[in-house]
Amino acid sequence: EVQLVESGGGLVQPGRSLRLSCTASGFTFGDYVMSWIRQAPGKGLEWVGFIKTKPYGGTTEYAASVKGRFTISRDDSKSIAYLQMNSLKTEDTAVYYCARAYDYGDYWGQGTLVTVSS
């Protein structure tokens, strides 16, 4: 059974950093692009970015709203994708989902809440 479990969310002050993890199981992690999507409270879905597989250079792409502040990485040996979030802003407050997704997200985690507030 495919499972994705996010962790690492919590309350953080503006300007600080936080790292989210997405632990995968039930599939060959290294064969799939992994994406991060977020949802601010009461709002719609916003694509954050993705990381391609190693054969495709493990390249990353990001939304303009997070580019330069957020970094996606992966550890295929541990089946974990990471979202390093630096210089956090109040508008980054959201539930963050990881998904097995390139053209479409067929499996999603349950999400982890990040609250940026002083």
Add this chain to the structure above:
Amino acid sequence: DIQMTQSPSSLSASVGDRVTITCRASQSISSSLNWYQQKPGKAPKLLIYVASFVQSGVPSRFSGSGSGTDFTLTISSLQPEDFATYYCQQSYNTPQTFGQGTKVEIK
């Protein structure tokens, strides 16, 4: 960036009704269009991918159509478990973008 516009933003319908939600892209996205269902407090669930392919395990009452800029999600006979918010998403290029959502409520 490609803008995705869904209509309506919300609708009220009864069990058994046929429901249609539309999604329009600001430029052609070929068939790179997906539909998700989201219930409160839950992660989105993939319903339709590449415009018209029904994800495994999704009931046959869900269907998708369209290409280019105009797309449709149809629920042929609305069931109680279908009351939720529906989102379209384009994966034609990055940044991938979602529609603003359509909330389907009980009439």
